[in-house]
Amino acid sequence: MTSTATPDSEATVTTAPAAGAPTRRHDLLRLATAGSVDDGKSTLVGRLLYDTKSVLADQLDAVERVSKERGLDAADLALLTDGLRAEREQGITIDVAYRYFSTATRSYVLADTPGHVQYTRNMVTGASTAELALILIDARHGVVEQTRRHLAVTGLLGVRHVAVAVNKMDLVDWDQARYDEIVTEFTRHATRFGIEDVVAVPVSALFGDNIVARSDRATWYAGPTLLEHLESVPVGTDPSAQPLRVPVQYVIRPQKDGHRDYRGYAGRLSSGVVRPGDEVVVLPAGARTTVAGIDRARSDGTVEELAVAFAPQSVVLRLTDDIDISRGDLIAAADEPSLTTRSLAGTVAVVNERPVRQRDRVLLRVGTRTVRAIVEDVVDQLDIETMEQRTAPDGLALNAIGRVRIRLAEDVAIDDYRQLRRTGAFLLIDENDGSTLAAGMADAPDRSIGEGI
Template identity: 90%
Template sequence: MTTTHEVGAAVTTAPADASAPAPRHDLLRLATAGSVDDGKSTLVGRLLYDTKSVLADQLDAVERVSRERGLDAADLALLTDGLRAEREQGITIDVAYRYFSTATRSYVLADTPGHVQYTRNMVTGASTAELALILIDARHGVVEQTRRHLAVTGLLGVRHVAVAVNKMDLVDWSRERFDEIVAEFARHATRFGIDDVVAVPVSALFGDNVVDRSDRAGWYAGPTLLEHLETVPVGTDPSAQPLRLPVQYVIRPQSADHRDYRGYAGRLASGVVRPGDEVTVLPGGRRTTVAGIDRARADGSLESLEVAFAPQSVVLRLADDIDVSRGDLVAAASDPGLTTRNLSGTVAVLSERPLRQRDRVLLRVGTRTVRALVDDIVDQLDIMTMEQRTAPDGLALNAIGRVRLRLAEDVAIDDYRTLRRTGAFLLIDDADGSTLAAGMADAPDRSVGEGI
């Protein structure tokens, strides 16, 4: 049986017995986002403190600094704003990863900045997240930066969104104000293809509905924030996805005992593999079968496996002696995806150097890096109107836009909406190696084209 609280397009669902144990102790990766002064650092600090994930010496240091500032209680925001410059300014300026656990689940939390000029940092933090935790100040409601965070969340394919409507104590725990904010948020979320939105009214400063349920919002029947994090579905069934293994190393031991050994090492991006499975090596397209699967032990020796699945790091041995090198992709023969020299996709610009048409860059997909040309900047997303508009001369820092690229060599790449890990790419400055933009590929173009 479930308890449901519905507001507009947002549906909040919690188990009737939130204390029931989960079937296994699994891992949830989440990223936080919020505008400046929404109370994000305080909320994260409250999660850490109330789940007893703070070491005694850390808490002592926070209490000491809080007293020096004339505060009556510990400022939990100091648990997350760890850099001296951040503490002095009272802001978060970089992505920081926090780790905590409960009896049912472990968490990796990417705490991202709220300032507009650090939107690029959210791209980094949310790129591996399964859930985005977006804060909204109850007094200000949905603002431009909220829409920007929603855009990034949708483009990165983050499946779940939790909305913490914070500082509810400053609006007298008004249900009408909460409903108004959540309804507007849900309308924007729908435009970015986000349909799993759970909203919780909280006061991070006092801990209301963060870990412990508040008695100041009797009208709210949904879960606390932690109860929702405990129960949101985690992970994707690897067997439901096609095999993808970007080759990172070719292993050829020089010892006499392993003179004939040849293995291809990498981390499984998706899928399941077993000895005897038929695979295709891209971009060359040669087909073969898996002769064996090995995994490194702690002492450096190898053990054989009967099955491996994402995200394990393994070594594949192939039945045929074919040309395989770093940057190749071992894929399921039944669903190998496509290779292309013409690529289109959406990019988020991470560099202060604008991305311009006719720029020559490096494109990195998985472990493969090739030369590329920015053939066209199609358009740019207008965060205020949520509409695509004609792009200016270039895409500046934090801009989100669609581009077309021509590549010097074939690459194997998937539609990002289908396979996140093998559908993502980076654009790199070929002069200094800095990252220019992070991209999400559209369905690959089957035509090879002329390249560059």
């Protein structure tokens, strides 16, 4: 891959290999879209689906029929993604919708998230498992407050790659100076949130320019089309490069004759690789033992024994020692265990209309473990407009992003979110009705409060 910097930018804008470059094996990319209201996000996603021939004939017929009823001359491709009746009536996206499409070299799971500020919490859901965030900007309006909010969420959730589609370039006459100005400001904000891999593409979703087919109206642009970049961006993480983490979901103790001595611990590997003979530690108790065997159920109901398992496989681990293990415990690499603690600091994004306030009694869930907790302190809140931290005297309201300290009633095993996303994430839950209050990202124990925002 090659890199080119826009004038005065503080981050690098990377261009992907051109079409026709050698391709890799057929793999999977999870991405989330984000954009402000009327940036054309639904149209862009619809165009992407349409131009990759990922739309069924009956779906296209329905879109063309609705478009004609509205008096439009051509099919409104936004209707391919705004599938709920309420969304179609309002002309906006109001919920996370997952779309699936494939090309010859890659499969995609696309989380289409809303643009309205009141639905920022939905972006947290959509981006939590994404490897790439596709953020739209209206070329007429440039970087706005909601763009900065989406960048904040993207950075805090540890999404490694960002593609920015500067849309509606046809409405600014494909002005290169305007494009460069937007990209420069966008990359400056991206740098503040620790986002280094930024790819920018000038597009017109309405006409399909630079989405799948290259535009002949932006002669000054030599980078990839949007799809070319999605085809080439690196995906996945080598599981062997990460320490083992297996949150225990269920303890298996068959009662049938011949299986009374069997004890296995079922769970999905969040990260890492495990083999029989590996030394592990069970947290939060801290007991050490060795993996005796790895079992996995086949689709026909039989069980096979594995020589190795790796993330994200779901398996049953058998251990050499009889240890008291239950749902909520974490089996981790003995040489790289998680931190066990009764207090933690982290960044939270509030997803509930009930504010998160100091001294609130809540439930904290990390992995499969849920414990009682209290919000010891609301440290600060990110001001999306100024990009600075400020005090939050009334707590953190819906869609707010801020730092908190939490005291727990029991020990939990948790990682630095920046190192291990799945075992470094946590939820704050209302202990009265069970609703989710906030999604959180745990800090490393030695990170200073305020770093990273």
